[in-house]
Amino acid sequence: MTRPMTEDEWFSPTDDGARVRHAAEHLPPRHRRLLAVGLCRTVTGLVTHPALAAALDVVDQYADGRVTAGALERARHACRALAQQSYDAYRRAADTGGSAVAAHACWDLAWAVSFAATDPLPLDKVGARALDAAVQARTGTTGGLSATSPEFHAAVAAHLSLMRETVWEVAGNPFQPPRFLPAWRTDTVTALAKQMYESRDFTAMPILADALQDAGCDSDALLRHCRGEGTHVRGCWAIDLVLELE
Incomplete structure (x- = not known):
């Protein structure tokens, strides 16, 4: 059993994985689903793909009870199909010496959106795949940069900051429920x-x-x-x- 976070840890810019796990364990289902969508939408340059944009709209609506579980499942299957197409495109580009970054990043984000449309929702997997896609898009590489390079660390830090703000945007301060008259x-x-x-x-x-x-x-x-x-x-x-x- 994981140790609960403290309020100071919640607002600390460290251990983002623990923050997402805390949100997954403590947020109501609707908030968890909308947080998953928000994490996917942080990868702004890739969410313009029509299939991903359509799937995220479905997940949004499912969170609010506006579409059925069947619609959610169809969105999930569409994302998995796109993930396979993107991976195939990545392999073809890699085999011919072409640029494979966009296809590989789309593959990761398609999986992230697919997980956002999965029941039960694996919020940690949504975040991990979205981060991978964003770092690839920011660095223009599928992993060629050394994990110790300044470019890699800058890309990870920049996108983790966006994801952190998204978690706070949806969850607020769970240790001090807001007052509203x-x-x-x-x-x-x-x-x-x-x-x-x-x-x-x-x-x-x-x-x-x-x-x-x-x-x-x-x-x-x-x-x-x-x-x-x-x-x-x-x-x-x-x-x-x-x-x-x-």
């Missing part, structure tokens, strides 16, 4: 949060902070999160509080 849930606040959640366009988060403050919100943690510069994803703990999603 019903009076802060005005029509304006609710409309802003709903529009961002449905569109996955979170550019209005600072406006949401202003609307919350106008409603009397005095939660520093909530207002700071809405005004912060980090990337927001569906499953954002602040949006969920407003919309009473979980």
Whole structure:
């Protein structure tokens, strides 16, 4: 049995694997699923592939109970098929001396999305495959860089930082549950949060902070999160509080 994390460890930029395992063990199922999607979406340059984008949309909808388990399974199979196609393309490129990086990175990300669509959800495997895909895309190599090279370590550190922010974005601070008063849930606040959640366009988060403050919100943690510069994803703990999603 693993030792529980402390609050200081949760916010420390070390042992990201332990943080993901803690999230997998303590988050509700919907949050775990949306976190898996968020981790896949950190690999921004590769999520533009139509099959991966479509599969992530299905997983998003499944988390909210909008599609069936059958739709989730079809998305998983589509990703596994893409993974096989990408691996075949990688082997062909490697055999002919062509560039194989994009195909290999797509292979890893296709597996990550496939795991995101798997039940039960292996969150650690989602994170590991997404990290591999991102590092390949950042370094332009499938592993030719030495694991001790500055380029490799810079790529890993940069992407781990993105993944860390995504975990905090969805899980917040599990050691101090946020406080939210019903009076802060005005029509304006609710409309802003709903529009961002449905569109996955979170550019209005600072406006949401202003609307919350106008409603009397005095939660520093909530207002700071809405005004912060980090990337927001569906499953954002602040949006969920407003919309009473979980």
